[in-house]
Amino acid sequence: MTQQQRSPYDLPDVSGLSIGILGGTGDQGKGLARRFALAGHQVIIGSRKAERAQQAADSLDAGLPVRGAENPVAASEADVVIVAVPWDGHKATLESLRTELAGKIVIDCVNPLGFDKQGAYPLPVEEGSAAGQAASVLTESKVVGAFHHVSAVVLLDPQVERVDLDVLVLGDDREATDTVQALAGRIPGARGVYAGRLRNASQVEAFTANLISVNRRYRAHAGIRITDVG
Ligand SMILES: NC(=O)c1ccc[n+]([C@@H]2O[C@H](COP(=O)([O-])OP(=O)(O)OC[C@H]3O[C@@H](n4cnc5c(N)ncnc54)[C@H](OP(=O)(O)O)[C@@H]3O)[C@@H](O)[C@H]2O)c1
Numbered sequence: 001m002t003q004q005q006r007s008p009y010d011l012p013d014v015s016g017l018s019i020g021i022l023g024g025t026g027d028q029g030k031g032l033a034r035r036f037a038l039a040g041h042q043v044i045i046g047s048r049k050a051e052r053a054q055q056a057a058d059s060l061d062a063g064l065p066v067r068g069a070e071n072p073v074a075a076s077e078a079d080v081v082i083v084a085v086p087w088d089g090h091k092a093t094l095e096s097l098r099t100e101l102a103g104k105i106v107i108d109c110v111n112p113l114g115f116d117k118q119g120a121y122p123l124p125v126e127e128g129s130a131a132g133q134a135a136s137v138l139t140e141s142k143v144v145g146a147f148h149h150v151s152a153v154v155l156l157d158p159q160v161e162r163v164d165l166d167v168l169v170l171g172d173d174r175e176a177t178d179t180v181q182a183l184a185g186r187i188p189g190a191r192g193v194y195a196g197r198l199r200n201a202s203q204v205e206a207f208t209a210n211l212i213s214v215n216r217r218y219r220a221h222a223g224i225r226i227t228d229v230g
Helices: 027-038 050-059 071-077 087-095 130-137 152-156 174-184 198-218
Strands: 019-022 043-047 066-070 080-083 105-108 113-116 119-122 142-145 165-171 190-194
Touching (some): 019 027, 019 071, 027 152, 043 050, 043 071, 050 066, 080 174, 105 174, 113 198, 119 198, 142 174, 142 198, 165 174, 174 190
Parallel strands (some): 019 080, 043 066, 080 105, 105 142
C-alpha cells in the first residue's frame, strides 16, 4: 500500500445521523432499518401509507428506535434518506420528493432488473443507471449509490449477527461517499468501499443479476469482498 492511499476505515463519525427509508415497508427497507436501528440510529420507515409504515416498524425487534411515517415525512425529517422502492416506482417517487430531499444525502440501492425464465437481467435505463436517474431528478441532493448487493434476507435474519461483505459506494461528492461508507460500516461485518463516480453505477446495479444467479445455483445469499484494500 502506498502512503497516499487512504484506508476505507478513515471515515467521519456518523453515529448521530438519523435515517429515512422510502419504500421502507419492503424487505430491503425493513432489513436496512433493522440493522441501522440495531446500530443505534433513529430510523423512519417511509411508505405511501402511514399505517403500513407503522406496521413495518412494529414488525421489527421490540425496542428499536424505528417509527413509521409517510414517505414525505421520512424524506424531510431524516438526516440521510435511502431509496428502497421498486424500479417501477423510482422516478415518480423521487420527482414527488424533490423539495423534501433538497440538500440531503440520498442513498439509492435500486437495481433496475427484469426477470424471465433464465433469471435476472439488467434493464436499459435512459439516464445510465437508477442512481444516475436519481441524480438527474434530485439536482439539489447529493445522490450516492450503495447497498445494491446486500441481501434483505440476510439483513432481516436474527441468526445473522455479522453481515460479512463489502458495500460498494458510488458518488460524485467525496463528503457524501465518505458518509455513506461510514454508515455501511455501522452494520457489523460490513465495510463501505468507494467504487467510483455515479456514471459507473450501472454495472454495479447490473451485477446484482449475476449475484442472483449465484444465489440460485448455490442456494446462497452471496455478497462481495474487495481484496487488497484496507
Ligand atoms: N430485496 C433485496 O434483497 C434487495 C437487495 C438490494 C437492493 N434491493 C432494491 O431495493 C428496492 C426495494 O426492494 P424490495 O424487495 O424491498 O421491494 P418491494 O418490497 O417490492 O418494494 C418496497 C416498497 O416500495 C413501495 N412501493 C411499491 N411499489 C411502489 C411504487 N410504484 N411507487 C412507490 N412505492 C412503491 C411499497 O411500499 P408502500 O406500499 O408501503 O408504499 C413496498 O413495500 C428495489 O429497488 C431493489 O432493487 C433489494
